[in-house]
Amino acid sequence: MALVVVERHSPLTVIETWRRLVDWERHGAYVPFTRITVTTPPPVGPGTRCVARTGIGRLGFDDPMEITVWMPPTGSGPGRCRLEKRGRLVHGWAEIEVRSDPSGARVRWREELRVRGLPGPGDPLLAAAGRRLFGRTVDGLLRAGR
Secondary structure (H helix, E strand, O other): OEEEEEEEEEOOOHHHHHHHHOOHHHHOOOOOOEEEEEOOOOOOOOOOEEEEEEEEOOEEEEEEEEEEEEEOOOOOOOEEEEEEEEOOOEEEEEEEEEEEEOOEEEEEEEEEEEEOOOOHHHHHHHHHHHHHHHHHHHHHHHHOOO
């Protein structure tokens, strides 16, 4: 298992930072060759499912996820979301936490990944790639609309 941790500061409010990070379809704009689709009707909450489809043409794979924890921030109070990855290729979980900071908000994205067929010695490489990819995603989502 590879553990990925990305932390960022946002000059935005906790509420706006949260709103941008949980705009699931927009994540695909920052993940190469990936489109994300929410497959359950609104509202978002525990049980909401989405699929990240990564690939070109018919060559690719699905990364289905389900929200198991959904606690949006209230005012300056923290927010937390947990997704369980339930795919045939990618397993694990992701947690996004947003809390107040004296000059905006603090983001902590933690993700534990397992890729079927990848032996344990590959975990450091997977963690490094995850930090780069998820860091790019967080940075892009927080920058969008500024």
